[in-house]
Amino acid sequence: MASEIVAEMVAHVWRIVAAPGDVLAAGDTVVILESMKMEIPVLTEHAGRVAELRVDEGDVVQEGDILAVLS
Amino acid sequence: MTTTPTAPARPAKLPRDEDPRNPNHRLAALFDEGTLELISEDDTSGMLAAVGTIEGTHSVAFCSDATVMGGAMGHDGCKVVVRAYERAMADEAPIVGLWHSGGARLAEGVLSLHAVGLIFHAMTLASGRIPQVSCVLGPAAGGAAYGPALTDVVILGPEGRIFVTGPDVVRSVTGEDVDMLRLGGPEPHGRRSGVVHVLADSESHAIGEARRLASLLGDQRTLDLATVEDVDLAGSLPESVRRAYDVHPLVADLLDDGTGLEMHARWAPNITTTLGRLGGRTVGVIANNPLRLGGCLDSASAEKASRFVRMCDAFGVPLAVIVDVPGYLPGVGQEWDGVVRRGAKLLHAFGEATVPRVTLVTRKAYGGAYIAMNAASLGATKVFAWPGAEVAVMGAVAAVRILHRRRITEVQPDLRPAIEAELAAEHERIAGGVDRAVEIGVVHEVITPQGSRTAIAREIAAALTSPATRGRHGNIPL
Numbered sequence: 001m002a003s004e005i006v007a008e009m010v011a012h013v014w015r016i017v018a019a020p021g022d023v024l025a026a027g028d029t030v031v032i033l034e035s036m037k038m039e040i041p042v043l044t045e046h047a048g049r050v051a052e053l054r055v056d057e058g059d060v061v062q063e064g065d066i067l068a069v070l071s
Numbered sequence: 072m073t074t075t076p077t078a079p080a081r082p083a084k085l086p087r088d089e090d091p092r093n094p095n096h097r098l099a100a101l102f103d104e105g106t107l108e109l110i111s112e113d114d115t116s117g118m119l120a121a122v123g124t125i126e127g128t129h130s131v132a133f134c135s136d137a138t139v140m141g142g143a144m145g146h147d148g149c150k151v152v153v154r155a156y157e158r159a160m161a162d163e164a165p166i167v168g169l170w171h172s173g174g175a176r177l178a179e180g181v182l183s184l185h186a187v188g189l190i191f192h193a194m195t196l197a198s199g200r201i202p203q204v205s206c207v208l209g210p211a212a213g214g215a216a217y218g219p220a221l222t223d224v225v226i227l228g229p230e231g232r233i234f235v236t237g238p239d240v241v242r243s244v245t246g247e248d249v250d251m252l253r254l255g256g257p258e259p260h261g262r263r264s265g266v267v268h269v270l271a272d273s274e275s276h277a278i279g280e281a282r283r284l285a286s287l288l289g290d291q292r293t294l295d296l297a298t299v300e301d302v303d304l305a306g307s308l309p310e311s312v313r314r315a316y317d318v319h320p321l322v323a324d325l326l327d328d329g330t331g332l333e334m335h336a337r338w339a340p341n342i343t344t345t346l347g348r349l350g351g352r353t354v355g356v357i358a359n360n361p362l363r364l365g366g367c368l369d370s371a372s373a374e375k376a377s378r379f380v381r382m383c384d385a386f387g388v389p390l391a392v393i394v395d396v397p398g399y400l401p402g403v404g405q406e407w408d409g410v411v412r413r414g415a416k417l418l419h420a421f422g423e424a425t426v427p428r429v430t431l432v433t434r435k436a437y438g439g440a441y442i443a444m445n446a447a448s449l450g451a452t453k454v455f456a457w458p459g460a461e462v463a464v465m466g467a468v469a470a471v472r473i474l475h476r477r478r479i480t481e482v483q484p485d486l487r488p489a490i491e492a493e494l495a496a497e498h499e500r501i502a503g504g505v506d507r508a509v510e511i512g513v514v515h516e517v518i519t520p521q522g523s524r525t526a527i528a529r530e531i532a533a534a535l536t537s538p539a540t541r542g543r544h545g546n547i548p549l
Contacts, residue, residue: 009364009400036365036397037466040315043362063404 003046005068007061011035016057018068022050030068031055042067087138091274094119094134097169097208100278101125101132110158115139117148117172120155125167126286131159134169137209142172144214145179149186152218156193165202165289167281168222170231174213187214194221198545199385202288206281207231207267208274210251220266223382223546224284224334227267228277232256261337265375268334283332287346287353288386294352294535298327299528305433305457305520312434312459315361318343318393321433322356325349325391325524331356334379339371341400344379346388350528355383358393359444367400368440370413377420378549384420385546387539389531390428392445398438398465414443416549421449425542427534429527432456432505432514437465447513453530455518462508467495474498 011033018030029041030050048070055067087093099107102123110131111120117140120133133155135142152168159166175183191214197203198221205219208228216233219225227233234255241247241254253259260267269284271277307320323331326347333345341364345356357376359366383390399410421428421443429452430445441462445451456462464470471494472479482490501507508514518526 009367010402036367036400037313037469038315038361038365038397039311039313040365041362063402 002051003044003048003070004066005030005042005044005070007033007042007063007065007067009033009035009063011040011061013055013057013059013061013067014039016053016055017041018050018053020050020053024048024050024070033061044070046070090138092137092142092171092209094136094169097134097278098123098132100275101167101169101206101281102130103127110155111151114147116151117142117144117176118151120151120158122158122162122164125165125282126290128165128286128290129162130165130167130285130289131155131162132167132169135172135209135215137171140173140176142170142209142215143174143176143183144172144187144190145176145183146186148176149183149190152190153193156190156197159201160197163201165204165285166197167204167206167285168218169278169281170205170207170211170215170219171209172211172215174215184214187218190214190218191221194218195545198223198547199381199542200545202285202386204281204284204288206277207233208277210237210255212237216255220548223288224268225266226269226271226277226280226284227257227260228271228274229257230274231267231277233260233266263338265335265338265371269332270337280332284346287332287348288388291353291386291388291539292348292351294350294528294532296350296525296528296532299350299525301521301523301525303521304523308433308520315365317362318358318360318366318395321393322358325356325393325527326354327351335375339369339375341366341369342372342376344376346383349391349531352531353388354391354531355379355388356391356393357445359396361395361397364400365397366395367397368414368417368443369400369405370408370410373410373414373417373443374549377416378546380417380420380424381542381544381549382546384424384426384542385544387426387541389426389535389539390424390445391527391531392428392430392451394430394432394436394441394444395434396436396440396444398440414439417443418449421445421451423542423544424450425540427452427531429530429534430454431518431523431527432460432462433520434459435461435463435466437461437463447515452534453516454514455516455523455526455530456505456508456514457520457523458505458517460505460514460517461499462505462514463499463502467499468492470502471495471498
């Protein structure tokens with residue numbers, strides 16, 4: 001089942017950790033955001049394969065923006 | 072007008088004895104084996120009540136009878152619940168409600184509404200006096216939704232569905248096409264609404280969690296310092312202070328092994344609220360979770376924490392508050408969401424709490440969020456901090472950018488980071504940093520991560536009285 005990894009808050013995309021095609025377990029890091037002067041890893045809730053990455057390093061994302069899609 | 076959708080095929084009706092919805096079976100699963108004693112007639116009222124022990128604690132319980140009119144609540148059934156409450160109040164015992172009900176009995180008209188209202192009144196009068204736990208095992212609609220919502224803790228089984236108006240009414244009034252699962256199942260109530268505190272993956276798991284809660288709140292036991300050993304509470308933290316981390320392992324390390332029961336785990340996950348035992352005694356742990364929203368306080372997390380603080384205070388449960396908070400979450404959405412009003416609830420909850428409440432600042436406590444996380448000024452029993460923790464209005468660099476704006480803009484851009492760092496170090500020396508916080512008495516003691524567990528237990532034990540102090544207030548579902 002496809003699942004979307006969503007930004008919880010306004011942030012900079014600091015590091016992209018996962019690449020399209022990667023198979024991730026639940027709790028793996030997809031990207032690291034920077035907000036409130038902190039580096040905040042965004043983790044998967046379920047296992048899946050990275051079907052799509054929708055952001056690049058340096059992007060500014062808003063709350064609710066889709067960062068990646070897992071299949 | 073509306074069309075009635077085809078109902079899903081029902082399983083063949085079982086004899087009542089074999090029906091898993093039979094309240095006799097459900098109540099038997101709740102109480103310790105062989106201790107159940109009915110305190111109402113096993114008839115067609117739609118409710119059944121009993122007393123017995125739960126993990127050895129004398130308790131009262133009632134259960135919807137979903138084998139009769141889908142558990143709909145009429146006058147007689149509501150009286151069973153009200154009497155169960157009278158018994159629990161007289162015995163000063165925890166009360167557990169097992170819910171599976173479509174709401175008030177239509178055929179009884181306003182009589183059933185009146186009777187459901189009597190339950191609400193009994194629950195409200197019992198609020199903060201005796202622990203009330205609800206376990207929603209099937210649909211709980213209308214009055215059956217507000218019953219659990221008035222209690223201290225709501226557990227939802229996988230078949231539990233809570234809503235005021237069902238899918239048919241929603242469809243006919245608003246045109247929205249939604250099923251019971253999406254309207255009031257584990258996902259919406261676990262993550263979005265905050266109605267449910269604990270999600271269970273089976274009916275027996277749900278009843279098991281109700282048993283744990285009845286024990287944690289109804290049998291708090293004594294804190295035995297001899298059993299509390301130190302662990303390195305920083306063991307699960309990243310080296311970089313800028314890096315966010317999941318606070319759950321730290322909370323688990325603070326509590327006795329395997330005793331933690333988290334409330335509202337998925338709703339407002341930027342703060343965690345966990346009941347468990349420390350040295351054998353029930354305590355509540357509140358912790359910012361930097362992994363989610365950087366651990367910022369926001370309107371939902373402040374509300375979640377304030378309800379937890381008030382519940383613990385009402386029942387005499389001491390609190391440990393683990394602080395790593397960068398501030399309140401900024402933004403239009405938050406302001407319009409009432410972060411001022413809802414954030415004030417947390418100030419109020421801590422400010423009025425009479426139970427021992429010990430704060431530990433692990434990395435940072437900034438701004439208004441510093442106060443809201445049980446600061447000394449709100450009457451904290453004790454405030455500890457780890458070496459290197461920052462207690463300040465804001466991060467030092469951010470502060471000097473405001474305080475020394477002109478001076479910084481006057482230098483060449485490439486020299487700015489250096490002067491910012493220099494000013495920040497100076498600022499930290501005079502205004503922030505843990506040394507200054509100790510000097511002015513807002514942090515009482517700097518302790519190591521390796522000595523924190525025993526230090527917190529010691530402070531709670533020293534502040535505990537017998538009987539334990541408890542707030543003189545109800546637990547309104549904030």
